[in-house]
Amino acid sequence: MKREYRTHVGGNVILFHLLERLCVKVRLVAVQEKELRVREIMRMMGMSDASYWASWFLYHTMISTAISCIAYLLAGYGIFSFSDPTLIWAVFWLYG
Numbered sequence: 001m002k003r004e005y006r007t008h009v010g011g012n013v014i015l016f017h018l019l020e021r022l023c024v025k026v027r028l029v030a031v032q033e034k035e036l037r038v039r040e041i042m043r044m045m046g047m048s049d050a051s052y053w054a055s056w057f058l059y060h061t062m063i064s065t066a067i068s069c070i071a072y073l074l075a076g077y078g079i080f081s082f083s084d085p086t087l088i089w090a091v092f093w094l095y096g
Helices: 006-036 038-044 049-075 085-095
Strands: none
Touching: 006 038, 006 049, 038 049, 049 085
């Protein structure tokens, strides 16, 4: 049975919007943090720079992992059905 290209494009549109919303959210959080001077307030309360950056890294790693799992489930079975699933997931995770 020959697969139609048109049937698999819909998953890519959803994937694009999913990743686009993630980028907008990251920028929004960064701007809000700058406006509220969160980093300076945390530094005044005794928080070190290492724990601040570790919290950002952990937060974005968890978000990236969740988004890449959802993106793989949406696009993994369509266009990438003949590719290695772990490789596709790793590309989505590294992109995030």
